[in-house]
Amino acid sequence: MGRVFKERTSVNEALQLFLESFSSLRHTEELPLEACTGRVLAEPVISGRDVPHYRRAAMDGYAVRASDTSGASPANPVFLQLSDEVEEGTSIWVHTGAALPEGADAVVMVEDTFTSGDMVEIRSQVYPGKNVGQIGEDIKKEDPVFEEGHLLRPCDAAVLASLGLDRVKVFRKPVVAVIPTGDELVSRDRAGDVPPPGMVLETNGLMASLYVEKWGGIPRYTRIVPDRPESIKEAIQANLDADMILLSGGTSVGKRDHAPGVVESMGRLLVHGVGVSPGKPVALGVIDEIPVVCLPGYPVAGLVALYFFVRPGIRKLGSVPQLPETILRKRLTAKISSKIGYVNFIRVIFEGDRVRPLTGAKSGALSSVAKADGYVLVPEHIEGYEEGQEVDVFLVE
Amino acid sequence: MGRVFKERTSVNEALQLFLESFSSLRHTEELPLEACTGRVLAEPVISGRDVPHYRRAAMDGYAVRASDTSGASPANPVFLQLSDEVEEGTSIWVHTGAALPEGADAVVMVEDTFTSGDMVEIRSQVYPGKNVGQIGEDIKKEDPVFEEGHLLRPCDAAVLASLGLDRVKVFRKPVVAVIPTGDELVSRDRAGDVPPPGMVLETNGLMASLYVEKWGGIPRYTRIVPDRPESIKEAIQANLDADMILLSGGTSVGKRDHAPGVVESMGRLLVHGVGVSPGKPVALGVIDEIPVVCLPGYPVAGLVALYFFVRPGIRKLGSVPQLPETILRKRLTAKISSKIGYVNFIRVIFEGDRVRPLTGAKSGALSSVAKADGYVLVPEHIEGYEEGQEVDVFLVE
Structure with missing residues (x-):
């Protein structure tokens, strides 16, 4: 024996x-943000800056004192003088993202205005803060941004970049x-x-x-x-x-x-x-x-x-976090027989909406995996699945 | 305006x-197999070899002429002479994967044998081909193995390697x-x-x-x-x-x-x-x-x-094939309101079994994506989803 x-x-x-x-x-290492995708943060990230770091116009339009627009409407517009600074009765053009001028507390969107010479006709009333991005509105200084263990995605790299970081500490x-x-x-x-x-x-x-x-x-x-x-x-x-x-x-x-x-x-x-x-x-x-x-x-x-x-x-x-796996629910084109006491790894091929089990495939035949799109796991206590039964299919990666 | x-x-x-x-x-390029994962085949692969390329033992055991084991059982074993070659009445030890000796046509697994001196006791009858891997059993010479456009996985690289390839042509x-x-x-x-x-x-x-x-x-x-x-x-x-x-x-x-x-x-x-x-x-x-x-x-x-x-x-x-995306079915912890006429991209956070929509998040606030685990797409013609409704959640990648 x-x-x-x-x-x-x-x-x-x-x-x-x-x-x-x-x-x-x-063990950790520091990487430039250009190389951080798919890596795992080895320390929490706390913001060292306010984002945005200035009051900004959230729309193209005219920066105003909101109180100057009181009662404005298309039928009853308010007229403001175009100027270099915003004070009572004056206004300045601002584009989206521009710094809000000192003295202004709101932006009237361009669609609600009409300009003629050095005057702008305001056709809509705005309240203070309207169309204004406040300092730290997106991220405040000292805000926790990411926890240790976070798996970095390209959009996260952009967030880190917006905080003024150019490197990041990740697990080796x-x-x-x-x-x-x-x-x-x-x-x-x-x-x-x-x-x-x-x-x-x-x-x-x-x-x-x-x-x-x-x-x-x-x-x-x-x-x-x-x-x-x-x-x-x-x-x-x-x-x-x-x-x-x-x-x-x-x-x-x-x-x-x-x-x-x-x-x-x-x-x-x-x-x-x-x-x-x-x-x-x-x-x-x-x-x-x-x-x-x-x-x-x-x-x-x-x-x-x-x-x-x-x-x-x-x-x-x-320390790579477990992401949800792609699991497809598919019906079998044929019966699967399985060995009791073992989790059975059954290779399957997509066929339209269904999956076909490669039941004859031997464990020496890697070609059966190369042919396979996915696999079905039959639990230990189950003898198999019937033709037409719906099963969880994992992708061969 | x-x-x-x-x-x-x-x-x-x-x-x-x-x-x-x-x-x-x-445009195509040739890559070593070590670098082909995730790349797309630019030509079909036809096997230039049989795999296996020789008759091989599929189990550890004794190579025999199947006809010599006729009627063998634990109660009624057959005795064969251990030898350097397999002919009538003789047998040779083979391990899994070894070349089957000339003259042999089957392998008796070791569990069904007992050796004593230069004799082996065969306790099970085998038919010709039993526990033998035939030439080309996995892949035959001239067999199509992969089609053009196949996305190469590590297991595919191993199959290509087993065909004797060391480079592969992929799309640039x-x-x-x-x-x-x-x-x-x-x-x-x-x-x-x-x-x-x-x-x-x-x-x-x-x-x-x-x-x-x-x-x-x-x-x-x-x-x-x-x-x-x-x-x-x-x-x-x-x-x-x-x-x-x-x-x-x-x-x-x-x-x-x-x-x-x-x-x-x-x-x-x-x-x-x-x-x-x-x-x-x-x-x-x-x-x-x-x-x-x-x-x-x-x-x-x-x-x-x-x-x-x-x-x-x-x-x-x-020419990268579209793989099935990971889509999770989750219930919403809160209502989503959506703009008719637009596909609405709603960022969500996993909360236990459910997802919480980040409804207040502005489109300027990338931090809302960094916080998000996934997103829900509300179709053009729908005004939103109710709290508790089950929705498709895509992962933020």
């Missing part, structure tokens, strides 16, 4: 154990070492040649690196490591300066599956064997407070482990 | 006129010139000083540039241009090598609003005045087949114009 998984941890429990085993990074991106393991792997440097039988090009590490980057980490994609415990151990040791370590391959229970054992020997193995299909061989651990994920070598299983554990792991390390 | 908008085009009509006025770019990103206009604007080089009354820091161009980048364009953020038709014309001429031009500011109907007139004088003005609030002053045009968007200077109105016109414009230029 071969070795078997000692236990099988549910997805939720495994994720909780994993996320509890390490802390968010507190986590560095994630991606270590492909396996005697059968051939480096992509030799992608031009078909490898000999039994050998395959390294592609899982490439995939993991690109997801790490997409999710806000900095991938460190290392050389291929052979299936020997000492080699894996050395590779881990060489990357203990990273914030997270991903080992790809060698995580099942076969003779050549050394990754979980090495993690156990160097730190704590939290989980080996998760109730997700594909993806069961995932192992999760922590070495020197650095989270370690052992990704199954079967590409779809590896992808599931990336989605289920690496994505939330990077979010926690980088 | 000031000038008024000659017409008001509905959002949908304006967008259609705009998108019909220019073509998608056909559109270059978008972002030209801030306005006599009142102060360059952010002088962000440290509070500008004099009537002057403000340039922030709309920064915001537009960061959105352009986020949506897959390459921003070219130019110097500030004064409110003079000749200066605006010169700035446009200097950027006619771009794929799209954004003019920020000067797009309303005031005395200093020259942008739409300049566009009209240099090419075709398609739309000036759109039924969206805020955002009414948007102007759309085309000069030498280059799309031009005049963004209102009021920041929220400018943001709306970016979302409604620039985002789909960049997508069309870059």
Whole structure:
């Protein structure tokens, strides 16, 4: 008999154990606003200025003393003298955004006026403050503007710029070492040649690196490591300066599956064997407070482990807030059968208003993911879904 | 009377006129797979290889001739000789992914075997092909793998890598010139000083540039241009090598609003005045087949114009497929009143399960967007929504 998984941890429990085993990074860096999109604020932002910093006209029109317009209407207009300053009986043209002249307390919009020579006919009564943007109306000095942990969007960069800031302190991106393991792997440097039988090009590490980057980490994609415990151990040791370590391959229970054992020997193995299909061989651990994920070598299983554990792991390390995910409600074109006791990851293709499950797809066939637009997760306790049933569909990102 | 908008085009009509006025770019570039995420394939990909390219064991176990296992069961096992080759009565250990030895046609999984000395006890009957991955089972040589226009995800990069590719041809990103206009604007080089009354820091161009980048364009953020038709014309001429031009500011109907007139004088003005609030002053045009968007200077109105016109414009230029948007169904904590004849862009904040509309927010107050998690669009013909009503909420991105 071969070795078997000692236990099988549910997805939720495994994720909780994993996320509890390490802390968010507190290292920060300062970036120019031009580079802050998608980054997370590492300190609250308090405004150092009033915005606007002067009383401004909110419309094109004539700056007036509101009291001078008392009773004005189209049938009964008030006439004011055009002048260089606003005092009783005089007015000055102002455009939107211009500073309101001293003495004025309102703006009559141009549509309610008529000019003739050096006189302006005011056809509408205004109250003090009408069409005037007051100092600090948008943001007051000392106002809290953003909290620590805010995920910066382009519109936020513009707000920060309007406060006179040109740099902003954000959390550093986590560095994630991606270590492909396996005697059968051939480096992509030799992608031009078909490898000999039994050998395959390294592609899982490439995939993991690109997801790490997409999710806000900095991938460190290392050389291929052979299936020997000492080699894996050395590779881990060489990357203990990273914030997270991903080992790809060698995580099942076969003779050549050394990754979980090495993690156990160097730190704590939290989980080996998760109730997700594909993806069961995932192992999760922590070495020197650095989270370690052992990704199954079967590409779809590896992808599931990336989605289920690496994505939330990077979010926690980088303090990236969880945004609502795009979830579509779609009807199935065909029945899905699912393995009880496992969350089943079912790839689906959009077909008109519906989704077609790729039910025959094997976990070794990454092409099934490439064909897929999304996926459906069937919970542990459910045997599957019927044709025509409405299900939640997540996008393959 | 000031000038008024000659017409008001509905959002949908304006967008259609705009998108019909220019073509998608056909320029391509080749990128390494490491840099292809988020890019759009400029040609179909046909596989040049079989994946897998050899018959492989799908499980750890013993390679056999299936006919040798006839009738095997735990109670009635078959004994095979361990050997260097598989022929009648012999077997070889194989691990998952290994090449199936010549002569073998199936694999008995290790769990169904027991070894003793140089003999292996087979406790399960297998049929030919059992636990064997056939050549081309995942992808066959000459199979179409991706269509032109496919948006590349990290998992797709891995599939391309498994085909032996290391580069991929994608559409070039559109270059978008972002030209801030306005006599009142102060360059952010002088962000440290509070500008004099009537002057403000340039922030709309920064915001537009960061959105352009986020949506897959390459921003070219130019110097500030004064409110003079000749200066605006010169700035446009200097950027006619771009794929799209954004003019920020000067797009309303005031005395200093020259942008739409300049566009009209240099090419075709398609739309000036759109039924969206805020955002009414948007102007759309085309000069030498280059799309031009005049963004209102009021920041929220400018943001709306970016979302409604620039985002789909960049997508069309870059052939970026439209992915399903994240839309949340949420109940309102308060009533929304809306202007008939306009699509109303209402900023909202998440509050528990509900959303609170920021109803008092002015279109000059970008801080209201920074506070907002999402927005609700009230269609032209609707006067508003009631408290407690369920509405579609889009995320502020």
